Amino acid sequence: MRWIALRAGWATVWPRLLVLLLVLGMVSVPDRWWRALSPPSAPKAVANAAKPAPPKSKPLPAQLVIDDAAAANFLAQATFGPTWDDIARVQQLGYTGWIDEQVAAPLSSQLRFVHAASAASGGDMRREWRIDAWFLHAMGGRDPFDPQVVHRDQLRQRVAFALSEILVISDANSDLLGNAPHSVTDYYDTLARGAFGNFRQLLQDVTLHPSMGLYLSMMQNQKPDPVRNIRPDENYAREVLQLFSVGLLRLNPDGTPLLENGRTVPTYSQETVKGFAHVFTGWTFDGCREFDCYYYDSDAPAWVKPMQNHAAYHASAQAKQLLDYPGVALAGGVLPAGGDGPSDLRAALDNIFQHPNVGPYIGRQLIQRLVTSNPSPAYVGRVSARFNNNGQGVRGDMKAVVSAILLDPEARDAGQRPAHFGKVREPLLRLTHLWRALKARSESGFMDEFWTIGYGMGQAPLYSPSVFNFFSPTYSPVGEPAQQGLAAPELQLATDYMLPGNEGYLGTKIYEIFVGVPDLSPHEVAIDLSSELPYATRPADLIQRLNILFLSGQMSSRMRTVLVQRLNGMPADTAEERRVRVQEALYIIFNSPEYVVQK
Numbered sequence: 001m002r003w004i005a006l007r008a009g010w011a012t013v014w015p016r017l018l019v020l021l022l023v024l025g026m027v028s029v030p031d032r033w034w035r036a037l038s039p040p041s042a043p044k045a046v047a048n049a050a051k052p053a054p055p056k057s058k059p060l061p062a063q064l065v066i067d068d069a070a071a072a073n074f075l076a077q078a079t080f081g082p083t084w085d086d087i088a089r090v091q092q093l094g095y096t097g098w099i100d101e102q103v104a105a106p107l108s109s110q111l112r113f114v115h116a117a118s119a120a121s122g123g124d125m126r127r128e129w130r131i132d133a134w135f136l137h138a139m140g141g142r143d144p145f146d147p148q149v150v151h152r153d154q155l156r157q158r159v160a161f162a163l164s165e166i167l168v169i170s171d172a173n174s175d176l177l178g179n180a181p182h183s184v185t186d187y188y189d190t191l192a193r194g195a196f197g198n199f200r201q202l203l204q205d206v207t208l209h210p211s212m213g214l215y216l217s218m219m220q221n222q223k224p225d226p227v228r229n230i231r232p233d234e235n236y237a238r239e240v241l242q243l244f245s246v247g248l249l250r251l252n253p254d255g256t257p258l259l260e261n262g263r264t265v266p267t268y269s270q271e272t273v274k275g276f277a278h279v280f281t282g283w284t285f286d287g288c289r290e291f292d293c294y295y296y297d298s299d300a301p302a303w304v305k306p307m308q309n310h311a312a313y314h315a316s317a318q319a320k321q322l323l324d325y326p327g328v329a330l331a332g333g334v335l336p337a338g339g340d341g342p343s344d345l346r347a348a349l350d351n352i353f354q355h356p357n358v359g360p361y362i363g364r365q366l367i368q369r370l371v372t373s374n375p376s377p378a379y380v381g382r383v384s385a386r387f388n389n390n391g392q393g394v395r396g397d398m399k400a401v402v403s404a405i406l407l408d409p410e411a412r413d414a415g416q417r418p419a420h421f422g423k424v425r426e427p428l429l430r431l432t433h434l435w436r437a438l439k440a441r442s443e444s445g446f447m448d449e450f451w452t453i454g455y456g457m458g459q460a461p462l463y464s465p466s467v468f469n470f471f472s473p474t475y476s477p478v479g480e481p482a483q484q485g486l487a488a489p490e491l492q493l494a495t496d497y498m499l500p501g502n503e504g505y506l507g508t509k510i511y512e513i514f515v516g517v518p519d520l521s522p523h524e525v526a527i528d529l530s531s532e533l534p535y536a537t538r539p540a541d542l543i544q545r546l547n548i549l550f551l552s553g554q555m556s557s558r559m560r561t562v563l564v565q566r567l568n569g570m571p572a573d574t575a576e577e578r579r580v581r582v583q584e585a586l587y588i589i590f591n592s593p594e595y596v597v598q599k
Contacts, residue, residue: 066091069553070412076552076598077370078102078406079154080138080161081433084531084549086154095412099403102155103196108137110185111304116145117446118299125299127171127178128450130185134461135447135525138432144445159195159402160188162369164462165469166362167191167206167244169215172454172463176214183303184462187211199362199387199396200353203245207349208306210285212236216467218280219307220292223315232315237276239467241268246323246357253388254381255360267357268323275320275335279348282314282341283307309341316340322351329354353396359387363401365473371411373423373487379410422599424490426470427457427502430590434509437549438527448523456505458498503591510586514579529582536578539567542585550589552599559594 066074071090075082078099090098113133118125136143137157143149171177171184187209194202206212213219218236242248250258250265257264284291286305291313295302317337324333328351335347352358363383367375383404390400409416425433431453434440453460459470471492476482481491513520515528535542543563547555567585571577589595 064094066094067553068548072548073552073554073599074098074406074412076433077411079158079436080140080429081436082549082552083436083439087548095407096403099155099406102153103399105153105156107156107189107192108151108153109189109192110134110137111182111189113143113145114181114185120145125182127181129446130181130188130462131450131453131460132446133185134188135432135435135449136445139436139440141441153192155402156192156195158370159366159398160192161461162366163191163195163202164188165369165464166365167202167212168464168467168469169211170462170464170466172465177211180211180214180298180303182299183209183211186304188462194398196399196402198394199358199398199401200349202398203240203349203353204345205306206244207236207240207280207345208283210303210305210307213283213307218283220284220313221277221281222291222313223278223281224318232274232277232281234273234277236280237273240352241273241276241323243467245352245361246355247361250325251357251360252377253356253360253384254377255364255375255384256377267355269321271321272323272333275322276348278315278318278320279322279335279344282309282311284310284313309345311340314341314344316344320344320348322348323355325355327354327356358396359384363387363405366401367405368423368473368487368489370405371423372421373489374420376410376418379408382408420486422597424488424494425596425598426459426490427493427498428453428459428461430502430506430596431457431509433550434506434586434590435525435527438529438532440525440527442523442525443520444522446523447525448521449525452505456501456508458493458495458501506590507587510590511583514583529579532582533575533578536581537572539564539581539585542567542582546585546589550595554599555594559592563588 068087068091071087072082074090074095075086079086089101093101110130110133113136114125114129117129117132137151137153138161140151140154143151169177169184169187171180177184187206190205190209191202194205207218210219213236216236216239217233221233221236222230224231246267248267250267252258259265282291284307285293285295285302286308287302288308288310291310316339319337320335322330322333322335330347330351333351335344335351339347360380360383363386364375364380367379367383372379383401386397386400386404388395390397394400405411410418410421450460454463464470471489473489474487475489475492476485476487477491477494480486481488509525509527513524513526515526515530517526520526532542532545535545540560543555543560547553547560563585566588567581570581570584572581
């Protein structure tokens with residue numbers, strides 16, 4: 001594996017100097033960087049318990065002509081990166097037709113890939129294979145174990161990745177999950193299955209998954225026993241409320257904090273956490289005769305089956321304080337004593353699911369992951385309304401929610417967007433964008449990424465340092481963003497260490513690992529420059545082509561001029577010189593603020 005082993009052909013000061021000049025020219029006034037991330041004004045708390053419905057934006061035209069740039073912009077939000085084939089498909093089907101086709105596409109299963117890899121290796125079960133499976137599905141294309149299978153479910157996998165950063169598990173700091181790739185891949189498949197299902201079912205599937213049970217210590221959580229000094233573990237109870245469903249503060253339907261007497265209102269209390277902790281008792285691996293059994297064989301069936309309840313360890317004798325809110329089904333939000341483990345769990349998850357916070361809380365985070373870091377309250381309100389009712393009286397329909405996010409006028413119509421719109425691209429999504437656009441593949445179908453991607457990109461799927469993900473949805477960097485009350489979540493990864501790491505990692509992928517290099521290992525993912533090379537002698541055409549693929553046609557005239565001048569100043573007499581021209585353009589674009597901020 002090459003690791004920033006930069007060759008003399010490109011390791012000169014010019015590319016970096018040019019990037020520096022671009023940055024200085026584009027963001028010499030600090031607010032230009034943040035203008036792309038901020039709403040017209042910071043969201044304000046509104047003292048209104050019965051807030052009117054969010055205003056309707058001008059609807060999109062029924063017969064919308066979708067040009068290349070508009071299709072690429074849509075795909076930047078809905079996939080792991082646009083390709084020319086996908087652009088043509090969106091133009092053929094329209095936005096709604098493309099979404100419907102994606103919903104109908106067969107699910108690409110990471111667990112199936114891991115099983116196939118294990119069988120091909122004689123029974124091994126390797127942790128890095130789950131990363132291989134993730135990249136295979138993120139990039140799409142033919143399955144290395146079954147060439148008849150073509151992975152096309154981009155939207156499902158993209159939403160699953162967004163959910164994986166909300167309903168978090170991680171094998172980064174967990175010996176138990178680090179040795180259970182079989183289960184961790186199935187957890188990701190669970191998110192993919194739930195991407196277009198119902199959020200209530202997804203919440204139950206996540207709650208009872210063995211990986212979540214181990215990660216947040218709900219597995220083998222026991223009822224109180226004062227004699228043995230046992231109290232129910234509160235870990236999952238706390239996180240399912242704070243992070244996975246309702247958040248810390250009561251919200252209006254548009255996601256702004258609800259106020260009473262000028263003050264924010266907590267969503268729950270410590271007594272609520274204790275009540276849910278009692279609900280989440282008595283659960284262990286499926287098939288265990290003894291409550292505290294453990295399957296050391298990481299591909300045992302129990303690792304991918306919902307946990308089962310042992311009645312003797314469930315806290316059935318206690319009444320349990322759950323969420324209390326207007327319209328709550330349980331009087332005062334109290335679950336009476338006497339229920340068994342499964343019935344208490346169903347009642348508790350229903351209690352969470354029906355809370356009015358769930359729509360705006362989850363909807364806003366999905367908007368952040370797909371479209372923009374600081375969605376307007378009206379945008380959040382429209383998405384929340386679709387969560388509450390999909391138009392057919394169904395609450396929690398994730399297909400309706402995802403469609404509402406991607407088809408909202410603010411997402412699709414630049415003329416209806418707030419003056420400050422967009423999000424910083426996650427490093428991992430920058431890599432998948434590069435690879436998808438340039439048809440990157442490895443010869444073997446496997447990859448040499450697991451042990452280096454965390455160092456180079458600062459993130460890997462299901463590998464965050466804690467349950468709080470790689471970044472907080474409310475993270476606001478010190479300085480102008482914080483002063484304006486703006487969130488820029490992904491910039492929590494933009495440390496002094498990771499910024500040059502990202503540059504070097506992507507630089508290696510662009511300059512060092514491409515189809516035609518004679519000494520590539522079979523596991524190295526190589527970009528294919530053959531479609532771009534014919535444009536190398538026509539810099540303006542090359543830049544426009546890359547502008548569509550990587551910036552959705554939004555490149556400024558200043559950046560275009562600088563790039564064309566740079567490429568025109570480079571020789572292009574030999575095949576190698578023409579290739580370096582293309583690589584130079586890619587490298588500069590991928591390190592430019594105009595690309596890093598997705599609008």
